[in-house]
Amino acid sequence: xxxxxxxxLWVNLLTLTAVVLGAHYSxxxxxxxxxxxxxxxxxLAELQTVLTLVTDAETGGRGYLLSGxxxxxxxxxxxxxxxxxxxxxxxxxxxxxxxQQTRFTQLxxxxxxxxxxxxxxxAVYKTGANQAVxxxxxxxxxxxHDRIRQTIDEMADHEQRQLRQVMARSEVLADRMNWILxxxxxxxxxxxxVTYGLLDRQILARQRAEQELQQVNRALKALxxxxxxxxRAEREGEFLQQICQAIATVGGYPxxxxxxxxxxxxxxxxxxxxxxxxALPDNPTLPTGQxxxxxxxxxxxxxxxxxxxxxxFEGDRGCLQISHxxxxxxxxxxxxxxxxxxxxxxxxxxxxxxxxxxxxxxEALRLAKSNLELRVQERTAALxxxxxxxxxxxLERQRIEEALRQSESRFRSAFDDAAVGMAIVDxxxxxxxxxxxxxxxxxxxxxxxxxxxxxxxTYPEDLEMSLQNMHDLLSGKIDAVEVEKxxxxxxxxxxxxxxxxxxVRDRAGQPLYFVAQxxxxxxxxxxxxxxxxxxxxxSHELRTPLTAIHGSISLLVSxxxxxxxxxxxxxxxxxxxxxKRLVRLVNDILDLERLECxxxxxxxxxxxAAGLIMQAIEAIQAIADKAGISLQxxxxxxxxxxxxxxxxxxxxxxxxxxxxxSPADSTIRLGVEPSxxxxxxxxxxxxxxxxxxxxxxxxxxxxxxxxxVDVSDSRRRGGTGLGLAISRSIVTQHGGxxxxxxxxxxxxxxxxxxxxxxxxxxxxxxxxx
Numbered sequence: 001x002x003x004x005x006x007x008x009l010w011v012n013l014l015t016l017t018a019v020v021l022g023a024h025y026s027x028x029x030x031x032x033x034x035x036x037x038x039x040x041x042x043x044l045a046e047l048q049t050v051l052t053l054v055t056d057a058e059t060g061g062r063g064y065l066l067s068g069x070x071x072x073x074x075x076x077x078x079x080x081x082x083x084x085x086x087x088x089x090x091x092x093x094x095x096x097x098x099x100q101q102t103r104f105t106q107l108x109x110x111x112x113x114x115x116x117x118x119x120x121x122x123a124v125y126k127t128g129a130n131q132a133v134x135x136x137x138x139x140x141x142x143x144x145h146d147r148i149r150q151t152i153d154e155m156a157d158h159e160q161r162q163l164r165q166v167m168a169r170s171e172v173l174a175d176r177m178n179w180i181l182x183x184x185x186x187x188x189x190x191x192x193x194v195t196y197g198l199l200d201r202q203i204l205a206r207q208r209a210e211q212e213l214q215q216v217n218r219a220l221k222a223l224x225x226x227x228x229x230x231x232r233a234e235r236e237g238e239f240l241q242q243i244c245q246a247i248a249t250v251g252g253y254p255x256x257x258x259x260x261x262x263x264x265x266x267x268x269x270x271x272x273x274x275x276x277x278x279a280l281p282d283n284p285t286l287p288t289g290q291x292x293x294x295x296x297x298x299x300x301x302x303x304x305x306x307x308x309x310x311x312x313f314e315g316d317r318g319c320l321q322i323s324h325x326x327x328x329x330x331x332x333x334x335x336x337x338x339x340x341x342x343x344x345x346x347x348x349x350x351x352x353x354x355x356x357x358x359x360x361x362x363e364a365l366r367l368a369k370s371n372l373e374l375r376v377q378e379r380t381a382a383l384x385x386x387x388x389x390x391x392x393x394x395l396e397r398q399r400i401e402e403a404l405r406q407s408e409s410r411f412r413s414a415f416d417d418a419a420v421g422m423a424i425v426d427x428x429x430x431x432x433x434x435x436x437x438x439x440x441x442x443x444x445x446x447x448x449x450x451x452x453x454x455x456x457x458t459y460p461e462d463l464e465m466s467l468q469n470m471h472d473l474l475s476g477k478i479d480a481v482e483v484e485k486x487x488x489x490x491x492x493x494x495x496x497x498x499x500x501x502x503x504v505r506d507r508a509g510q511p512l513y514f515v516a517q518x519x520x521x522x523x524x525x526x527x528x529x530x531x532x533x534x535x536x537x538x539s540h541e542l543r544t545p546l547t548a549i550h551g552s553i554s555l556l557v558s559x560x561x562x563x564x565x566x567x568x569x570x571x572x573x574x575x576x577x578x579x580k581r582l583v584r585l586v587n588d589i590l591d592l593e594r595l596e597c598x599x600x601x602x603x604x605x606x607x608x609a610a611g612l613i614m615q616a617i618e619a620i621q622a623i624a625d626k627a628g629i630s631l632q633x634x635x636x637x638x639x640x641x642x643x644x645x646x647x648x649x650x651x652x653x654x655x656x657x658x659x660x661x662s663p664a665d666s667t668i669r670l671g672v673e674p675s676x677x678x679x680x681x682x683x684x685x686x687x688x689x690x691x692x693x694x695x696x697x698x699x700x701x702x703x704x705x706x707x708x709v710d711v712s713d714s715r716r717r718g719g720t721g722l723g724l725a726i727s728r729s730i731v732t733q734h735g736g737x738x739x740x741x742x743x744x745x746x747x748x749x750x751x752x753x754x755x756x757x758x759x760x761x762x763x764x765x766x767x768x769x
Contacts, residue, residue: 011191019184020220020337026177027227027344033170034351040163041354043093044156049086051152053079054111058145061118064125066428073122080115087111103155110148117141181224219337222251226341229348236352237271243345244274253322255306258345261317268319307335309342311349320345421497421518427474427511429453441497441520443490454516459486459494473503474511484521496522602643602733609672609683609754610635612644616651617670623656628664631655634671640683640754646730647685647754650738653723654687654750661691661748675753682736682753693744702740703728727752 060076063069087108094100117140225246233239244256255275259268307330311318320342330338415422421438425431431449439446442457458466462485469481480502487495498519504512553571610633617631624631640647651670658668668689675684694702703724724738731738735755742748 015184015187015191016216016220019180019187022177022180022184024340026173026180027340029173031344031347033166033173034347037163037166037170038350038354039093040159040166041358043090043159044163046086046090046093047152047156047159050083050090050107050111051149053083053086054114054145054148057083057115057118058141061122061141064122076118083111083115100155100158103151103158107148107151107155110144110151114141114144114148117144177227181227185221185224216331216333216337219251219334219341222247222253223337223341223344225250226344226348233348233352236349236356239348239352240272240345241274243348244272247322247341248274251322253324255321255323257321258311259319259321261319271318307338309338311342311346421516421520423516423518425454425514425516427513429455429470432513438518441495441518442487448490457487459488462486469501470514473501473514479503484525494522495520496525602646602730604641604643606639606641607644607647609638609640609647609685612647613651613670613672613685615644616648616655619648619652620655620659624659624668627659627662629659629662630667632667632669634669636671636673638672638674638683638756641757642734642754643730646734650727650730650752651685651687653727657723658687658689658691658748658750662689663691666690681756683756684751684753686749686751688747688749690747693746694740694742694748695744696742699740699742703738 056075057079060073060079064073064076091104094104121141226243229239229242229246233242240258244258247253247256253275256273257270258272259270261268306321306323309320309322311320320338322338415433416435418435418437421441422435423431423438424433430453434446434449439449442449444452444457455463455466465483466485469478469483472478473481480500482498482500485497485499487497489495498521500517502515504515506512613633613635617633621631655668655670662668666689668687670685670687672683672685675682728738731752731754736753738750738752740748740750
C-alpha cells in the first residue's frame with residue numbers, strides 16, 4: 001500500500017510538472033509569437049518612416065532646384081540626419097531574415113545613390129551649370145526614387161505575409177495550450193482523488209500534501225484561466241477585471257487587486273479588484289528597475305497574508321496583490337506560478353495595447369468604408385430619382401457633346417495648325433504638348449521636345465529671366481508675361497522668339513500647367529539690326545561729302561575767296577570731287593538694292609571670258625598707269641553664259657581695289673580657268689595683287705556693306721565700301737560664289753565662279769529660272 005501511494009504520488013508530481021512545464025512552454029511560445037507580431041508591426045512602421053524621410057529629402061531637393069529657395073533645404077537636411085537612425089532600427093528588426101537583409105542592402109544602396117544625386121544636383125545648381133545637366137539629374141533621381149519605393153513595397157509585403165503567418169501560429173498555440181491545461185488538469189485531479197482515497201493513514205502528512213497541492217492547483221488554475229483570458233481578451237480594463245475575477249474565483253483567493261503607482265505620491269490607485277475589499281499598502285515593497293520576474297515581497301497581518309507582484313505597463317509601475325487567510329501561507333511553487341502569472345498579465349496588456357492601436361486603424365477604415373457605402377446608397381437613390389429627367393435631357397446632352405467635340409476639334413486644329421508656335425509646359429518646365437510650328441522654330445521633333453525642358457534649350461543669359469517669370473506666375477504676382485528671348489536651335493544657332501506665357505489653374509486656384517505662344521522673330525531682329533547698321537553707315541558716308549561740298553560752297557558764297565582765285569578754284573575742285581563721290585555712293589546703293597531685290601534682270605548671253613577680262617583691263621588701264629602698276633592677264637578662251645556688263649563690273653571692282661592697295665611698280669595678275677565641283681563645270685576668275693594682305697577674320701566681312709579692312713581706307717584711298725557687296729550679289733544671281741584668300745604682307749587673291757551650262761538649251765532653262 002505504501003509503495004502504491006508513493007508510486008501514485010510520484011505519478012501525480014510528474015503529471016503536475018509536465019502540465020506546468022507544458023503550460024509554461026506553450027505560454028512562452030505564445031508570448032514569443034506575440035513578440036514577433038510586435039516586431040513585424042515595428043518593422044512596417046520603420047519602413048514607412050524611411051519612405052517618408054526619402055520623400056521629404058526628394059521634395060526639399062527638387063524644390064530648391066526649381067525655385068532656388070534655401071528654405072527647401074531644411075526638410076532635405078533634416079531627412080538626411082534622421083535617415084541613418086531609421087536605417088539602424090530597421091536593420092535591427094530585420095536581423096535573422098536573409099531575404100529581407102538582401103533587400104535592405106539594396107535599399108541602402110539606392111538611398112545612398114539618391115542622396116548622392118541630390119547632393120550633386122544641388123552642387124551643380126549652385127555653380128550655375130547648364131540647366132540640361134540639372135534636368136538629367138532630376139530625371140535620374142526620379143527613377144532611383146521609384147526603385148526605392150518599389151523595394152520598400154516589396155519589403156512591406158514580405159512583412160505583411162509574415163504577420164499573417166504569426167497570427168495563424170498564435171491561434172494554433174492557444175488551442176494547444178488549452179488542451180494541455182485541460183488534459184493535465186483532469187489527469188491531475190484523477191490521480192489526486194485516487195491518492196486521496198489511498199491515504200487513509202498519515203492524515204497530517206496527507207493534509208499538508210493536500211494543502212500544498214491545493215495551493216499549486218489554484219495557482220495553476222488561475223494561470224490557466226488567465227492564459228485563456230489572454231487569448232480571448234479584447235479590452236484592457238475588462239481584461240484586468242476578468243483576470244482579478246478569475247484569480248479570485250478559479251484560484252480561490254479571497255482578495256485580488258491590480259493597482260498603479262501614483263506619480264510623485266506614496267500611495268497606489270486600484271484599477272481592478274475582485275473578492276473581499278482590502279486596503280492597499282501605502283507603498284508596497286516592489287523591485288525597482290527590474291523585470292516583472294523580480295522577487296516579490298510578503299506582507300502579513302492578523303486577517304490576511306498578502307503577496308504583491310510587480311507589473312510594468314509601458315513605463316507605468318503597477319502591482320498584482322493577492323491575499324488569503326494567514327493559516328494558508330504561500331508556498332514557493334505557488335509564488336513561482338503567480339510570478340509567471342504577473343508576467344503573463346504584463347505581456348497581455350502590451351499585446352492588447354498593440355492590438356488596440358491596430359483595431360483603431362481598422363475601425364477607422366471600416367467607418368470610412370461604411371460611410372462610402374452609405375454615400376453610394378444615397379447616390380444610387382438620387383440617380384434613380386433623376387433617371388427619368390436624365391433620359392429627357394439625353395438628346396440635349398448629345399447635342400452639347402457634339403458641339404463640345406466640334407469645339408475641341410476646332411481647338412485642336414487651332415492649336416496644331418496655328419501660324420505661331422503653341423506649347424503646353426508642366427510646372428517642372430517639361431514640354432507636354434507642342435504644335436508643328438514650335439518644332440519648325442526650334443528644329444526638334446515632337447518626341448525630342450517632350451523629353452526635355454524649356455530651360456535646357458534657353459540661352460544662358462535669358463535663363464534667369466525665364467525662371468523669375470515662371471516663379472512670378474506661380475506666386476500670382478503677374479497673370480501673363482510677354483518677352484523676347486533666345487533659344488538654341490537643334491543645329492546650334494540662336495533663334496529669337498516673341499514669347500507669351502500664361503498660367504492655367506484649376507477651380508481651387510491650384511496651378512496646373514503653362515500655355516506658351518512662340519513667334520519666330522529671328523529674321524525681323526536681323527533685319528532691324530541690318531537696317532540700323534545700314535542707316536548708321538549710310539548717314540555717315542553721306543554726311544562726309546555733303547559737309548565738304550557745303551563748306552566749299554559756303555566759302556565761295558561768302559566772298560572770302562573773291563580775290564584768291566587759286567583757292568577758289570581748289571574749293572570748286574573739292575566740291576566737284578565730293579559731288580562725284582556722292583553720286584557714286586548713291587548709284588552704288590541703288591545698284592545694290594536693285595540687285596538684292598531682284599528688280600534688275602540679267603541679260604545673259606554666250607560670251608568669251610578672255611574678252612571680258614581684256615575689256616575690264618581697258619576700262620581700268622588709265623588708273624593703273626597713274627598708280628604705276630602693271631596688269632598681267634592670264635586667260636584662256638572659254639565660253640560662258642552670263643551678263644557680260646555685270647561680269648566686267650565685277651572685274652573692274654576687283655581691279656580697282658587691287659590697284660588701291662598695291663604698292664607702286666608691282667604687278668596685278670588676273671585671269672580665268674576651268675573648274676568643276678559636285679559634277680558641275682565653272683569658269684573661275686581670279687585677281688591677285690601684292691598688297692598688304694587681309695587679316696583672316698576680315699576675309700568674310702569685307703563682302704558686307706560699307707565694310708573695309710581699315711576704317712581709314714575710305715578717307716585715304718576713296719571708295720564707298722559697296723563694291724564687294726555689289727560683286728557678291730551679281731555672282732550669286734549667276735549661281736556662283738565669290739571669296740578671298742590672303743597672306744598678310746604678301747598680297748591677296750579674289751576668286752569668283754560663273755556656272756557653265758552643258759548646252760544652250762540648259763542655259764536657256766537657267767535663264768528662265
